[in-house]
Amino acid sequence: MSALVTLREKTHGLPMGKKIFSTIYSQKAPYFATIHATVAEMRPNYAEVHLPKRRSVQNHIGTVHAIALCNGAEMAMGALAEATVPRDKRWIPKGMDIRYTAKADSDITVVAETEPEQWEKDGDLDVRVQALTVDGVVCFEGVIKLWISSKQK
Structure with a gap:
C-alpha cells in the first residue's frame, strides 16, 4: 500500500479529514x-478533485486558468495512480494531451479514470481526465500518459 493511500485511510474519518489529507498531499x-x-x-x-474558483487561479478574463486546470488534473491523476498501481510496479508521468472545450467559469471538479486491465503490463498507460463546471459543462478533457514499469528487485 502506498504512503498516500495510508495517509488517506488515517485521515478519512477525522473531522475535516478530506481537507487535512488534501493539504498534506499538496x-x-x-x-x-x-x-x-x-x-x-x-x-x-478513479479520483476526483475539487478546485475552487479563486482569484489566485484566474486568468485575465476571470475564468480558471488553463495551468490551474492542468495542476488539478495532475493532482487527480496522482491520487488515482497511487491508489491503483500494483505493489510490484511504479509510475511516472510522461506527457499530457489536453483540450480546452469551454470556459472554466466556476468551481471545478476534475476527474481522472482508468480501467483495471490497463495496469497489468508495463509501458504506456493513458489516464483519462476531464474538468467540469458546477453546471456539469466539460471545460477540459484529455489524457495524461504515464510510464509503468516493474520495480527493481
Whole structure:
C-alpha cells in the first residue's frame, strides 16, 4: 500500500479529514498547493478533485486558468495512480494531451479514470481526465500518459 493511500485511510474519518489529507498531499508536489484543491474521492481507477474558483487561479478574463486546470488534473491523476498501481510496479508521468472545450467559469471538479486491465503490463498507460463546471459543462478533457514499469528487485 502506498504512503498516500495510508495517509488517506488515517485521515478519512477525522473531522475535516478530506481537507487535512488534501493539504498534506499538496506538499508532495508544492505546485498542487497553488490551486487549493480538495481530493473528494480516491480509489483504484478513479479520483476526483475539487478546485475552487479563486482569484489566485484566474486568468485575465476571470475564468480558471488553463495551468490551474492542468495542476488539478495532475493532482487527480496522482491520487488515482497511487491508489491503483500494483505493489510490484511504479509510475511516472510522461506527457499530457489536453483540450480546452469551454470556459472554466466556476468551481471545478476534475476527474481522472482508468480501467483495471490497463495496469497489468508495463509501458504506456493513458489516464483519462476531464474538468467540469458546477453546471456539469466539460471545460477540459484529455489524457495524461504515464510510464509503468516493474520495480527493481
